[in-house]
Amino acid sequence: MIIKTAPQEIFPYLEDSSNFKEGSAEKAFIPEDEKEVFEVVDYAVKNKLPLTISAAGTGTVAGRIPKGGVVLSTEKLNKIIDIDVKNKTAVLQSGVVVYNFLEEIKKFNLFYPPFPTEKGAFIGGNVATNASGEYSFRFGPTRKYVKKIKMVLTTGDVLVVKRGETFEKNGFLDYGKFKIKLPSYRTPNVKCSAGYYIKDNMDAIDLLIGSEGTLGIITEVEVFLVDELPERFIMLMFFDEKKGSEIPKIVSELKTKKDELAIYCLEFFDKNSLMFIKDEYNFIPENTIALYIEAEKEKLDRWLEIVEKYSCKETVLSSSKKEYEILANLRYKLPEKINSYFKKINSAKVSVDASVPECKLEELFSFYKNIMFENPNITMVIFGHIGENHLHFNMFPKNDEEKIVCERIYIDCIKKAVSLGGSGFAEHGIGKLKNKYLELMYGKDAVLEMAKIKKTFDPHCILNLDNIFPKEILGFFN
Numbered sequence: 001m002i003i004k005t006a007p008q009e010i011f012p013y014l015e016d017s018s019n020f021k022e023g024s025a026e027k028a029f030i031p032e033d034e035k036e037v038f039e040v041v042d043y044a045v046k047n048k049l050p051l052t053i054s055a056a057g058t059g060t061v062a063g064r065i066p067k068g069g070v071v072l073s074t075e076k077l078n079k080i081i082d083i084d085v086k087n088k089t090a091v092l093q094s095g096v097v098v099y100n101f102l103e104e105i106k107k108f109n110l111f112y113p114p115f116p117t118e119k120g121a122f123i124g125g126n127v128a129t130n131a132s133g134e135y136s137f138r139f140g141p142t143r144k145y146v147k148k149i150k151m152v153l154t155t156g157d158v159l160v161v162k163r164g165e166t167f168e169k170n171g172f173l174d175y176g177k178f179k180i181k182l183p184s185y186r187t188p189n190v191k192c193s194a195g196y197y198i199k200d201n202m203d204a205i206d207l208l209i210g211s212e213g214t215l216g217i218i219t220e221v222e223v224f225l226v227d228e229l230p231e232r233f234i235m236l237m238f239f240d241e242k243k244g245s246e247i248p249k250i251v252s253e254l255k256t257k258k259d260e261l262a263i264y265c266l267e268f269f270d271k272n273s274l275m276f277i278k279d280e281y282n283f284i285p286e287n288t289i290a291l292y293i294e295a296e297k298e299k300l301d302r303w304l305e306i307v308e309k310y311s312c313k314e315t316v317l318s319s320s321k322k323e324y325e326i327l328a329n330l331r332y333k334l335p336e337k338i339n340s341y342f343k344k345i346n347s348a349k350v351s352v353d354a355s356v357p358e359c360k361l362e363e364l365f366s367f368y369k370n371i372m373f374e375n376p377n378i379t380m381v382i383f384g385h386i387g388e389n390h391l392h393f394n395m396f397p398k399n400d401e402e403k404i405v406c407e408r409i410y411i412d413c414i415k416k417a418v419s420l421g422g423s424g425f426a427e428h429g430i431g432k433l434k435n436k437y438l439e440l441m442y443g444k445d446a447v448l449e450m451a452k453i454k455k456t457f458d459p460h461c462i463l464n465l466d467n468i469f470p471k472e473i474l475g476f477f478n
Contacts, residue, residue, distance in 0.1 A: 001039065002030040002076070013054050013064070013071045017118075017339045018433055019347070020062035025052070028071040034219050037152050040072045041217070044462055045154055051462045053213040055125030056097070058118035060339070060351070061431025063129065063212050063467050074124055077219060080104055088225040089147060094124025094218045109228040113139035117332060124218045129429040130193050130210030134265045134294070134331065137387040138258075141191070141427070143209045145224045151208065151216035154460045159216060166204035173204045178456055180207065183449030185442045191355040191388045192423035194441055195430060195450050195468055207453075212429050213464035215457040231297040232264060234327040236316040237307060238288040241271045244369065247289065248362035250310055251386050254293075255358075261303065262296035266387030267331065272372075273381040276337040281330055285314050291386075292331060334383060338394055347397055350406045352413040355390035356422030367416050368393050371409055378402050390426040414440045432466045448473060 004010055005027050014023030026049070029040040044051040050069030057064060074095035081091040085108045092101060099119035102112060116131040125131070127149065132141040139145075151159045157177060166174060173180040187197050197206050208215060239247070247268060254266060269290045278284045295303060307315050318324040356364045365382075368391065372380045384392040393413060397403040414424030414437055424441045425434060439447050451473045455461060465471040 001032060001036040004028040004030070010071070012057075013073060014066070016057040016062060016064055017060045018062040018065075018431070019339075019343050020065050020433060022067055022432075023062075023065040024068055025066040025071045026069065028054075028073060030073045030076050032076040034152065034158075037072070037077075037217055037219055038156065040070070041152060041154055041156070044070055045460050048460075049462065050465045051154075052464055053128075053217055055095070055122040055128070056118075056120055058116070058121040059125065059129065059431065060428045061433045063429055063431035063464070064125075065432065067432070067466055069462070069465075072217065074122060074217075074219075077124075081220070083108060083110070085110065088227075089222055090225060091148075091220065091222045092123050093220055094122060094127075096123045097121070098123060098126065105225060106228065110225045111228050112145065112223060113226055114142040114145050117335060123221060123223070127209055127218055127221055128211065128213050130197070130427075132191065132193075132385070132388075132427040134267070136191075136427075137266050137385065138264045139226075141193075143197070143206060146205060146209055146221060147224055148220075148222035149205055149208050149218060150220035151218050153216045154458045154462055161205045161208060163203055163205045168200065168202050168204075173202070173207060175204060180453055180456060183446060183453070185446035185449070188421060188423050190357055190422045191385075191390045191426045193353075193427050193429045194423050194425040195438055195447070196453055210429065212431065212467040214454050214467050215463070217463070229264070232294055232324070233297050233300060234265075234318045234324055235293045235295075235303060235307075236327065236330075237291045237293065237310070237312045238285050238314040238316070239290070239310075240313050241287050241289050244270070244289055245366070247291070247386070248365050250291070251361070252358070254306070255387060260299075261306070262299045263293060263387070264296075265292065265294035265331075266385075267292040268383060268386035268391065269334065270382040272379065273334060273338070273383040276341070276381070277330060277333050280333065281326075283316050288313055292327075335392075338381065341396065345396060345398060347403070350395040350397060350403075350410060351428075352393035352395075352410060352424075353390075353426050353428050354393070354413060354417035354422055354424050355388065355426035356417055356420045358389055360420040360422065361386070361389045364389075364417060364420060364422070365391070367413070371413075375405065375409070378405065385427075388426075389422075411437065411440065430468045435466060435469050438469060 031037045052066035054064040054073040077093040077095035079093045083090045116133045126142045148162045379396040381394050395406040397406045461474045
């Protein structure tokens with residue numbers, strides 16, 4: 001096992017894509033097998049030290065950044081244990097890099113659909129956050145593809161949970177050595193990454209997915225795979241920015257033909273977001289907004305009819321593998337540029353990550369646009385997964401006065417999404433950046449119920465403290 005104690009060695013574990021600046025740790029442990037994971041847990045328990053689990057650092061809500069105590073990095077738990085080609089499953093240690101996994105299963109003409117935008121992420125981090133990616137419009141988030149989880153608990157136990165074996169019964173989930181009483185709240189029926197997943201008749205494995213490292217240390221996962229995808233193209237449909245109000249309607253119409261048009265990805269970029277990448281992609285027209293579509297190549301003729309129907313200002317279409325890669329990289333480049341800009345202006349990320357039911361997309365979209373109109377001096381962008389009724393609404397406050405305004409807007413946006421039957425937190429999780437806002441969605445009693453669940457799994461209350469809810473809430477149950 002590698003143990004790092006020098007500040008310069010620990011520093012890389014004190015950052016992710018959130019620009020969170022409150023990280024600190026005494027040591028960083030890098031175990032190479034499950035036995036060494038237990039040794040780290042035992043050390044933390046005996047010394048009553050907070051233990052933060054660190055994956056690849058691609059997250060945006062400071063989930064892996066410790067606020068004191070010690071770090072356990074999963075980077076050496078990086079073995080692909082088995083690929084079952086016949087049954088289309090794979091078993092991996094939690095530190096396997098998603099990109100490496102995708103490359104490996106490609107040899108067998110297989111594919112892992114919920115891969116995240118950041119392919120440098122670890123598979124364990126994806127499960128811990130229920131990550132979504134560009135194809136979640138077609139295939140859904142990570143949750144749907146997790147067959148089994150192996151997790152080390154701070155009690156010294158190993159918890160193995162397989163999908164399809166244990167379900168909620170009479171209001172309880174039975175994990176063998178302990179039971180969990182289902183809390184009063186329920187996760188809304190939209191894209192959601194807000195606290196612990198709770199549904200009637202739920203599978204016991206689903207509580208663990210998206211729990212942000214607060215319940216146990218994921219050491220191994222088994223996932224479902226699909227056949228390698230057919231050949232696809234990418235198209236950017238540019239519209240005059242004045243047609244912005246029509247976008248939700250166009251998207252809804254396209255979604256009714258999701259299968260007919262074989263859509264894999266349906267994204268939106270407003271004018272301000274396109275400005276971040278315009279210098280690198282000179283084909284982007286002035287004063288436009290865009291829909292980004294990826295679909296099966298055999299449907300291209302149908303898409304050409306769609307383009308004509310909606311009178312696009314301009315269309316850019318990939319007609320070769322090289323052009324496909326250029327347009328795919330455009331999509332990846334945008335959030336990278338935005339995250340870099342937050343760091344450049346030395347601001348913590350202010351990013352609304354809300355989702356709503358299909359019938360409420362237009363109302364949420366208009367709500368965002370009105371905020372931008374009323375606050376012209378603050379740079380704001382709208383982009384993201386419009387096909388899933390989920391948009392990223394980012395704000396860039398330049399000074400303390402603007403930070404106060406953006407905080408108020410952020411809260412208003414969460415309340416708006418919740419009032420529409422949606423989630424204020426669709427895909428990135430809560431982490432440490434958003435833990436004080438979760439109560440806006442579920443209410444204080446529900447957050448206390450989440451804390452009670454954590455304490456059942458982690459009675460020592462040391463794992464990933466301040467993720468999902470402030471650690472002070474755990475004091476209610478002492």
